[in-house]
Each structure stands twice: as C-alpha cells, then as structure tokens.
Amino acid sequence: MNEVAHMLAELADDARSYDVLDAVLVRARRRARQRRVLLVATAAGLVVTAAAWLSVAGPRADRGQPVGDPGCPAVLAESPGPGAPTGTRPGAGRLTEPCAAAIARLSAALPGVLRDSAPGAALPVPPSLVQLRWRTALPTYEADAVAVVGGVRLTFTIQLYYDRDEPPVGTPMSFGPSGEPAEPTLYRSTNQHADGTEVSVDVSGPASMDELRTLGSAVARDPRLTLFP
Amino acid sequence: MRDEEFTEFVRARLAHLSRVAYLLTGDHHAAEDLVQTALLRVATRWSRVRAAEDPVGYVRKIIYHEHVSAWRRRRPALSDRPEAALLSVPAGRDEAGDVVTRLMVRDALARLTRKQRAVLVLRYFEDLTETQTAAILDCSVGNVKSQTYRALARLREITGALDQAQEVRR
Numbered sequence: 001m002n003e004v005a006h007m008l009a010e011l012a013d014d015a016r017s018y019d020v021l022d023a024v025l026v027r028a029r030r031r032a033r034q035r036r037v038l039l040v041a042t043a044a045g046l047v048v049t050a051a052a053w054l055s056v057a058g059p060r061a062d063r064g065q066p067v068g069d070p071g072c073p074a075v076l077a078e079s080p081g082p083g084a085p086t087g088t089r090p091g092a093g094r095l096t097e098p099c100a101a102a103i104a105r106l107s108a109a110l111p112g113v114l115r116d117s118a119p120g121a122a123l124p125v126p127p128s129l130v131q132l133r134w135r136t137a138l139p140t141y142e143a144d145a146v147a148v149v150g151g152v153r154l155t156f157t158i159q160l161y162y163d164r165d166e167p168p169v170g171t172p173m174s175f176g177p178s179g180e181p182a183e184p185t186l187y188r189s190t191n192q193h194a195d196g197t198e199v200s201v202d203v204s205g206p207a208s209m210d211e212l213r214t215l216g217s218a219v220a221r222d223p224r225l226t227l228f229p
Numbered sequence: 230m231r232d233e234e235f236t237e238f239v240r241a242r243l244a245h246l247s248r249v250a251y252l253l254t255g256d257h258h259a260a261e262d263l264v265q266t267a268l269l270r271v272a273t274r275w276s277r278v279r280a281a282e283d284p285v286g287y288v289r290k291i292i293y294h295e296h297v298s299a300w301r302r303r304r305p306a307l308s309d310r311p312e313a314a315l316l317s318v319p320a321g322r323d324e325a326g327d328v329v330t331r332l333m334v335r336d337a338l339a340r341l342t343r344k345q346r347a348v349l350v351l352r353y354f355e356d357l358t359e360t361q362t363a364a365i366l367d368c369s370v371g372n373v374k375s376q377t378y379r380a381l382a383r384l385r386e387i388t389g390a391l392d393q394a395q396e397v398r399r
Contacts, residue, residue, distance in 0.1 A: 005353040007334045008252055012354060014331060015251030017244045020265040025232060028272035
C-alpha cells in the first residue's frame, strides 16, 4: 500500500499548478450576469403572463357569468327570487367594505330610478335589483345593475365617477336586456333627478328587444338623468 | 461572489487541487480543465461553500464528482494517445528509472475506471479513510472496499505486464 502511495506521490510531482484562477473568475462573473438576466427575464415573463391572464380573466369574471357562480367574484349580490322580502341580498356577505358602501348607495338610489308597474300593481321594487357586478375599483366604479322588471331581466351599466371636487355622480352608460321578455306587460322606468323631478319612460304591450333598447336609449340620453344626487 | 475571499481560498489550495486533478486524469490539459470546471462550480456556489463546515471537503467532493461524471465529455484516454505520454515527460529529469516508473504508473492509472482512480487517489494520495472516501464519492464503504480491491489488482496486473514489456525492450 505504501508503494502505491509512493507511486502516486511521485506521479503527482509531475503536475503543474494550473493557473486557472483568472479564467474561473471571468467565467463565474459571466455566469452570474447570465443568471441575473435569466431571473429578470423570468420575472418579466411571469408578470406579462399574469397581466395577460388578468386581462382575460378580469372581464370574463364581469361578463356573462351566471348569477351566483362561485367562480365569479364580481357577482356581488343576487336575486332572492320572486316574493322575497325587500332588501334581501344573499350575496352581500362577500362584499368588501368599499364595495358594500357603494352598493348601499346604489341600492338606495335604484328603487327611485326603476319602478316596476306590472298590470294591477304598482310596487316599488327594491328586490328586483337582483344583481350588481363590480367591474373596476376606485376612482371609477363601473357596475352592472341587473333588475327584473315584469319578469324581464334588464341590465344597466353604471359608472360612478368620484372626483375630489364633485360629489359622487352616477351616469347610466348603456342599457340593454339580457333576457327575453317573459310576459306582455307594462314597463316604466322612472328616473329621479337630483332636484327631485322624475322622468318616466313607458313601454306598453309585449316588450320586444327593440322596445327595451328604446327604453334604454331614452334613459341613457336624457341629460337630466343623474342617478345619484 | 466575493472575489477576494474566493481568490484567497483558491490560491491556498490550487497546487494541491492541481496534483489531485493530474492524478485523476493523467493529462495536463484534462487536469487543467477539471480544476477549472470544479472551481467554476465552487465559484458559482461560493456563498454555500463559504458557509459550509468544511469548505475544503466541499471542494474536494466537487472535483471528484466532476471527474467521475466526466464520462459525458470524455477525452481520449492517455493510453489512446501514446505520444502525449512521451511529450509530457518533465524536462530536466534524467533519472530514467523514475521516468519509467511514472510512465508506468500513469499508464496503469489510465487503464482503470474513473471511479477506481478516484478511490485510489483518495485512499493513497489524500490518505483518507474508507468512510471519508465513501462520503466524498457518495457510495457505501463496501463499494469503496471493492473498488479499491479491484483497482489494486488491476494496477498490479498492469504494472506487472508493463514491467515485463520493459524487460523485453531491454
């Protein structure tokens, strides 16, 4: 065994001291630089992917999701169904505080905005506000308000602009049905202005899509229609 | 990476690492490559190496692993390049016997497997125990024993044959 050790020691004497330090340092620095670039690129890629995902998933959550879909966080409140007590909001438990405050404001305002005048009954319809969907965050809230009027689901898209110098003001931006008319009935949309005046738009008879659009357009175009005094 | 610390660490050990690498490879170019590759790995993990309880052991482990796993980028073995053996005989040495012995040993080592060479160098050059050798090579002590036994047997066999060839040449 000693002989082997001796042989190895003798052979090792032939070795040079390889001067590789500079080369190692240069290559190590280059690798560190490459790793940093890779990390930054990976992080950027993740950010871009997340942004792309959000840009797709965000609107999807706001549009066309079934009411009460647990996968749709934008569904903030949903209809308690016909005959349910006024003001019931089963989905309200999921609201964040600023959303809840804004919805309370909307809920207070919408009954004065939209009234259901079904044949034989003229009832205020707070429960007909079946769904509110929050799209965006402050300073501009955008919400879909879905109301059932005489069995027809109507969708309002409402934008709330918050300005430091102005009180919160809401403007109906668009209006359109998201369902077919169920029964021939009379619709009346009453919009209350800040000064207390009311503007009503009536649609009589079997409501067609066109009629509902007309109603919507009238609501949207009326310059006095300010939802939130 | 802190260049100064790394530089100091490497300078203190470069000579020994070079000797080990030369024994493992039997070729100056391959040894230089091995040292450089191993040190590069150390440099990229320098914070971990520095924090290790036994940084020298860590580096040793890297160089042996690098050598054993180097089959992927295997250079032609020394035995395949007889002219390299002649060219790399150190100048200025005139003790024919020493030179012949070195050539024999190097040739014999070159004919062992990489792991057998690693085991021999660790056990008889670095003077480590079987347990320490097993820890560095990530294998069992039994494996170290069997590799050592086979390596020595093969070494005897080869050096015997080389001895005979030398006799015939004379």
